[in-house]
Amino acid sequence: MAKVQAGFADEIKRFGAVDFSACYNCGNCTAVCPLAENDNTFPRRLLRYAVLGLEDDIQSSPEPWLCYYCGDCSETCPRQSNPGEMMMSLRRYLTSKYDWTGLSRKFYVSKAWELGAIAFISAIVILLFALFLRPTADPAGLINAEGGVKINSFVEGIEPETFVTIIEFGDWTMAAIVSFFLISNIFNMYLKIVIRNKKVKVPLRLYVKEAWNLFFHFGTQFRFSKCKDWTYWALHWLVMTGYTIMFTMIVVILPWFQTERIHPISHPQRFLGYYATFGILLAIIVWSVSRIRRTGEVHKYTHASDWIFLIMLFLTTLTGILVHFFRIGGLIYPTYYTYVIHLAILMPMLIIEVPFSKWSHIAYRPLAIYFTSLINSAAALEREEKK
Amino acid sequence: MGMDPDRSKYDVIVIGGGIAGQESALNLADSGLSVLLVEKDVSIGGKMIHLSKVFPTLDCAACITTPKMSETARHPNITISTDSEIVDIEKNPDNSFSGVLIKHPRYVVENDCTGCQDCEDACPVIVDDQYQYGFVGRKAAYVPFSIANPRIATIDIENCILCGACERACAADAIDFTQKIERTGVTAGSVIIATGFNLFDPAVIERYGGGGFRNVITSMQMERQLVPTRPFNNVLRPGDGKMPDNIAYVLCTGSRDETVGNPICSQVCCMYSIKQGQLLLGSLPMADVTIYYLHIRAFGKGFEEFYQQSKGMGVEFVKGKVGTIEQKENGDLIVRYEDMREGRVKEAEHDLVVLAVGMLANPEAETLFMGGKLEIDEYGYVKQVDRLRNPAKTNIEGVFVAGTASGPMDIPDSIVSAGAAASESLSYLKRAR
Amino acid sequence: MNKKIGVYICQCGSNISDYVDVERVREVVEREEGVALAKVTMFACADSTQQEIVKDIEEQELDGLVIASCSPKLHLFTFRNVAERGGLNKYNYVQSNIREQGSWAHSDTPEQATEKAIRSVRAAIARTRLAEPLVSPVISSERTVLVVGAGIAGLRAAVDLADAGSKVYLIERDHFVGGRTAQWGELFPTDETGGAVTADLYEEVINRDNITLHTGCEVVSNSGSVGNFDIKLRIAPRGAKADTDAAGAEGLDDFEKRLERAIEACPVEVPNAFDFGLTNRKAIYRNSGGFPLMPAIDFEHCTRCGECVNICPEIDLDQKEAFEQIKAGAVVLATGFDPYEPGTDEFGYSSIENVITLQQFRRLIEISGDTLTYKGKDVKDIAYIFCVGSRQTGALDGENKYCARHCCTSAIHSAVLAKKKFAEIQNYHFTRGVRTYGKQESIYEESSKLGDIYLQSFEDDPPVVSCENGITSVKVKDVLTEDRELEVDADLVVLVTGMVPRADKRIGEIMKVPAGRDRFFNEVHPKLKPVETVLDGIYLAGTSQGPKNITETVQSALAAAIKTNALIGKGEIELEPTMAKIDRALCEWCGKCQEACPFDAIDKTEFEGKAVAGVNESTCKGCGMCLPVCPVNAIQLIGFTDAEIETMIDALAD
Amino acid sequence: MDKGNNKKTSKILVFSTEKISDPAIDLAGLLKQHYPPSVDVISIPCSSGIKPRWIMRAFDKGFDGVFIAADGTDCPFSDTCEDKTAGIVAMTHELMDGKGIDKARLRMAAICSVCSEAFVKQVKVFTDYLAGAGKSG
Structure with missing residues (x-):
């Protein structure tokens, strides 16, 4: 059982992500992504974690690093919620989280x-x-x-x-x-x-x-x-x-x-x-x-x-x-x-x-x-x- | 039929002879008002006449539309002008409206043509049949479709080679190449806009093949394959004429999508896809039908029950927007989507993919009035300025909007909205007197 | 018996011909006695076929017509019209239903469906042979319409009915007009308030001379039918005159203040139904912003202490109920809906303190000040549970299978409203798939962008509301997150309750309007006759027919208005000639038929010196209840005579 | 009816009403809820207007059963419809007794305007009964 943390989205937004809460979970971004495969799907799943504030899940995800930001997802996103920039922001967030010095x-x-x-x-x-x-x-x-x-x-x-x-x-x-x-x-x-x-x-x-x-x-x-x-x-x-x-x-x-x-x-x-x-x-x-x-x-x-x-x-x-x-x-x-x-x-x-x-x-x-x-x-x- | 040159004053001009326009005209005519119904196409009937069966009752669209069309055509208070448009509408100082009715030449004398189709047999030109959405061809001299109203021939002058074969074949001497555009001034006390909608053209979506894949069709093309007057007498995939046995529906093609400039829901695609799914299971009993969806919008009376029923019949529902479609060498298609319940990307193979295309505003409404005075909303539809009290009211006093000219709508809603437009128009005229 | 009958067998595209061998039907019935021609058509209802039939009738001098096609409920009138255009009496047309009761019902056994179709067409031919040409009686109709219910649908319909020239009785069971709409604040999409919209419409209504508005009024009985409904109204005592003329020279503002003081003075407090019990009101009360302006007395709770009368002598605690008999040509039912009332413990309702319905939440927004508080506690996190009382399938099995249509948009709009009005609101939507159809998608998008969180489940795994240590939480297996179990702690849980038909079924029973599968009043056909009922002269407006948002409600009210006007506008209505006919030679007045007649259409008259029964044509509705009770078989129902029925039985039996 | 003919499906005549039960029978077709095709329907305004002689005529002409799809409480004409229709059945039963016809060959049930399933169930059960009765008789 995970608790939803609504405020987490704001924390991610500090690292640059634009309007990602507009996402309506159609899954288009993941489906068009040439790199998403098998158990390592992104960006929607990661974006979802961010919306719900599932911090542990994001921190244990290698997926942000598996994304090379070609931008296909953002270009075709029906709600223009910029999943690509979201992944970029998650990389920044993760960099800050791996870093123990703060x-x-x-x-x-x-x-x-x-x-x-x-x-x-x-x-x-x-x-x-x-x-x-x-x-x-x-x-x-x-x-x-x-x-x-x-x-x-x-x-x-x-x-x-x-x-x-x-x-x-x-x-x-x-x-x-x-x-x-x-x-x-x-x-x-x-x-x-x-x-x-x-x-x-x-x-x-x-x-x-x-x-x-x-x-x-x-x-x-x-x-x-x-x-x-x-x-x-x-x-x-x-x-x-x-x-x-x-x-x-x-x-x-x-x-x-x-x-x-x-x-x-x-x-x-x-x-x-x-x-x-x-x-x-x-x-x-x-x-x-x-x-x-x-x-x-x-x-x-x-x-x-x-x-x-x-x-x-x-x-x-x-x-x-x-x-x-x-x-x-x-x-x-x-x-x-x-x-x-x-x-x-x-x-x-x-x-x-x-x-x-x-x-x-x-x-x-x-x-x-x-x-x-x-x-x-x-x-x-x-x-x-x-x- | 045809315009009586002496009769140019009407109580109401209804623009658009689809189901909403007809319903508005009939309501007003039944209330004793004189109506001019202007239709751009060569037959009234709009989009509905080309549909197969309609949800959620599954009665055939033709069974509902044709009687309405005949009733409209026969009503003593209604004058129909097909092949016509009305332009430069203006409000006069006495609050009446005047405009110019342009009747395009049909090159066939309407009163003389019997609809025998001899000209059609004689015509040597073959072009795509727009009423069959390109599946089959038609002649340049042709009767538009079997249940057209008026059911008479017309000449497609753009493709006609002026060989004269039709003229020679016509026993009634109804072909007349000397016809010219006729312009008539008309006036009326009120105007109802029922110009309907346009279908989304999926060619702009590259990842769905951009219109280039042989076995990716639009829902309207599927609709044509399911009607009794269909081109192939069966459901066949256009690439190779094979009977499909694994059909996919891609919902929200061009709807709820900012990237194509249409952020709103088209309101009908879910239900017509479910309906087509049921019909396909009927006509191809061995086929699998899979509907890829975002949210099933089964909101109307009996819709949810209809949706549940189709689940019971075996239509597969998969939550997820199709990201890409790829074509294999044999013409089969691979759709890629995310299964969010499993957290995986999946690919599925289908032998026919139907793009559930949505509704777009018909930009013609904007040009009807002199100086673009008619207000249009952010989505391009005629703006309803008082949605909570007078839903048919536009920014021009005395001009009302009916059916899908004001936004996406299904048939029952269009009909009710047409009733509302007629009622508001009637009250407006009565109050003015 | 020398009729020349034309028979047309419709393929209905493929609807009929897929299962019924129409060509075989044609071959068999062609040989029937009197059949002059038998044809198969693609669409009998198509205009071109209609013209062909008209031509055939004229050229072949047909005097009987049979069309085997769909149910007569769809096209009986279409084809009667065809017969008339050919110069035939329309009652010499008989329709054989080989689709709904043929090809579709027996698509599993095509051969037997064909046999059944043959029997059916033969029976129709047999009946046609005996059919008499009939003339439809024309009755005069009242140009008066009774509109039942003065919610937004009733108010709006009344205005257009009146403008088109009808006299309108607008009655409202409550003491205040506006119905449900008056209860809501800002409305989607224009953010005008429900109070403002209903106030405008009320103004329109009272400014029209030809509208009579009765509040506190309901229908007690009805004995008439189309054109001449005889309706008895009961007007409950309001305890005050309903109009504001009382203000007089004093001026409206001062009068208002005096009314306020009178209400203040009342010592009785009872839960306020207008606020769904969130607040209390006095036994003398007004709804906030409600019309008419004068307060009403809740006589059930009033102790008749007289405090209010002391301040406001316009109040009259001795008012008695009144009855009024009216005649109306048509009736528009705009009786609205009830919000779904969740069962005890349904998603924690009534067992967990901070679980309320959407309708209560709408009122809570209205009555809250600067901060949103419920039961004294500040509200920050709000969980909305969608589809409560709607789409009751799967684990939520219940009697409401339908989608209540308006609630997704309404709930999301309310959430956005709350977020904009009050600080630090966080909304969590537990949906079953958001259904913001059409342009309503914009509110869903806006809410997402504002940071509302959406979770989704399917019917088999509904969210669970629980309360531990005073903390209410909602848990769900979220289909958008790999079916993960997620939990939200909420200060307030809003059950997004849909629309259900009115619990009070009396008006439906009195007017005898049938209900559909969803128990709302049923239209005849969603596309052909969306606001009509099977009862001539009775129309449906707004949510009495099914869930709708406000725009849709008003549209249906207006559609009902113009249909009603078209019906009664001419002042006369053509009736079906189906009615009872007495064979006066046989009749030996016993009075049994008079007893059986529910319309008092039979009287004792005299014929050649003996007492016989006589039928009043304008009141006889042709039900036939008098037929079987006659001991000497002296009554025939026109159009359903012994000869006609028996020849059909014979044909079907073969 | 010819007793040797009991292999044939039982023929049933249904009296339906134009506004209430006939729409239900239409709906059964619309929803493809199949029922025996040996069921024929005559539609009349109201079930309380059926003459017993019509029913007797049907038995005479070879129908195995007659089913009255009654308006019940939904009758648009009168709330007395149910009782009156029941009265007709009682009257007819007497006539059937007189001719030695099994009374169970006449059935009645209220079928509301959307009771398509109820209708299908009724005629199926009735058909089964009549088939069984045919064998035993």
């Missing part, structure tokens, strides 16, 4: 909190540079053989190797913070979806057997390709791969990426960097134009967090590109100052977006598919045993 919710429902946090982290980054790192007095030694700026040498008294190590240390610290929160949130998600699932118990061997799902879906975004318009998927895949490559280069193999000399254009370091930049930039442009023009169901409704994310990503990319070209052009100070600004944007973006906000979906989506496959396989096993 910060995520604050970032989502309050612009002041989110902007304040960004400014705070930016300030720390800039402050660290300002306090401890002094630019070298002799700019002559800062130009490398190719005529470009040596990126790791601009601090007085610190060897390039040491500089990279310091930055790497900073990256690792950030990665540790991000991972700590993200992993603990993921654990929370795992508890809600798999462990507290009342219907089935997942046997251990399934975790191994179904693990391929995690990697396959992370790498290919295969589900997204089942949505009607493959260009959505293509663009998203481009961004995802570009982002992953970039993240790997700056966090895992920084010394290989951030080199004193400028490699020839055929070098994989430059090639991969360009690929990632192009992908991310293209996506930013397409998405921003689409959100401004409100073309397509997906971009009709834009939450503050969506814009902040796009702007941060854009600024990060822009400063990254500037650093690159200032270097090639041998512009020493512009390179260094832009580099600091680049870090001052990149750091807060990663620290806030990855564990607490929009970018967490890079982890939650494949995990949700993995968890779903665990539950469904376990249920199938139980059914077989019963037979």
